[in-house]
Amino acid sequence: MIKVQEAIAVIETSSTKMPVKQISIKKAFGYVLAEKVISPISMPPFRQSAMDGYAFTHSIRHQYDIVGTSQAGDHKNIKLQNTEAIRIFTGAYVPDSADTVVMQEHVMSNKNSILIASMPEKFSNVRPKGEQIEKGAVVFEAGTLITPAAIGFLASLGITEAAVYKKPKTAILVTGNELVEPGKKLKKGKIFESNSIMLQAALQTAGINKTKVYRVKDNLKATKKALKSILKNNDIVLISGGISVGDYDFVKEALLQNEVKELFYKINQKPGKPMFFGSKNETLVFALPGNPASSLTNFYIYVLPAIKNRMGFSEIHKPKLVRKLNSDVINDTGKTLFLKAKYDETNVTVLNGQSSAMLNTFATANSLLIVPDDIENYKKGEEVILLPID
Known part of the structure; x- marks a missing residue:
């Protein structure tokens, strides 16, 4: 582990x-x-007017004769005398002989001249060439x-x-005899399958908008066969369920029989301990726990950074936050805990319902509170580290 x-x-x-x-x-x-x-x-590729108004050469004068017009798209490099101005519009070329634009609201004008009522500072309302870049x-x-x-x-x-x-081609394989697609009749002993829909939505947060979903029963032969094709045609494979140590958990064996190299299996954490990570050629494989909260936790901690790394992001981990606890937290497991939590500007509250099977709390959480495996308790008011998930 x-x-x-x-x-x-x-x-x-x-x-x-x-x-x-x-x-x-x-x-x-x-x-x-x-x-x-x-x-x-x-x-901009030339000096532009930032306003509708009048372009002129700044001086102590307030009255100027209008000798032309410059609208967006024109290239009239009118040579202005000290007593002259031109009517100009936002985005238009500012003649080389002008250094200032006065807003039309600050001018009294007639057909032939303007009187500047409020004189702008020199160079006002002129966007210099290369101002952006x-x-x-x-x-x-x-x-x-x-x-x-x-x-x-x-x-x-x-x-x-x-x-x-390129964006990695991604597939999800769902295992479990007990699973029924939402919308179909729910018989006794069955549950609606939600992990694939949840993971597809989570993948979209990384820009992976097309993910094919495959389903297989808890059967070694069927799981092995399905994985053979999926591994060949995808860059990242997510598997939901079948990775624990039960009698009907065949995922790990099926992966190894498909020559997937095991890089680690099981993590000293809660929830989400039974996770397999491996690779075949350039394809990465994440066999996630079947419990929904465990699956989503491991997606945020492990899968999302891997996808961002493959996609070329310069920063693959979300910046962690520090907040003060609203209550005591005990860790008697010897494992790293990821607790569903909700933070505001200064504090964080650990939410009720931390079971690995429960998504109702996860649906209102905006962070995971990280309790390292060597920390036995945090006291109320103590600063803790959060991984934001909002």
Whole structure:
């Protein structure tokens, strides 16, 4: 049995990055950059007006003659005298001879001239060339997650494609004779299967939006056969259930018979002790406990960082938080505890219902309180470490 930190370290070193591909930025949302992006232009590429108003050369004068207009898309480099101004609009080219734009609200005007009622400071309302970024500067470093804003910025620089890490092809195998798909009739002795839907939703938080789900009965031959195909066609395989030591738990044996290399089995933690992690070629395998709360706990602690590592994220672990406890916590297990909890700006409350089979508490939690295996108790008011899951 392995310790939590050892298990995390094994997963980090085993989860290699996915291959790189070029992708249109229109389809790049949720991908991670594999290479730094260099700006091909300055942005803005010319001096722009930040307001609707009048461009002029700043002086002690307040009255100016209007000698032209510059609207967005124009390139009129009008040479202004000290007594002259032009009507200008937001985003329009500011002539080289102008250094200031006065807002139209601060001007009294007629057809031929303006009188500035409130004089702006010199250089006001003029966006300098390269204000956002200079030509040749780094737009984004490798490891940057592509967000809608990032797509917009890349497009504004004329960039149409980017090099990204491919998203890992992911599959879920659900085991258990007792499981029934939601929506079907629930007979005595059966329960609705929820782990696959839960894990699919959790995968979406990492940008994995398409996950195929397979189901198999608690049978060694059937489990082995299903895994053979799944392992061949996926980069990450999640298995729900069948990994404990019961008479009908065949997952580990089926994995080994499919030549999956065991990297560790069982973790000194609660919940989620019976977990298998292994690999075959570049495919990573996580055999998760069947109890829903255990399965989701291990997803956050182990699976999610591995996926982010494969996708190329520069930071694969969520930053931990520190809060003060609202009650005492006892750890007499000798294991690392992951307790469902809810935090606010200063404190954290351990929620009732910590059973590995219970999701009702998990559904309202926004964090997991981490109690290391060498800590026997925390006192009320003591600072503790949380893993946010919201």
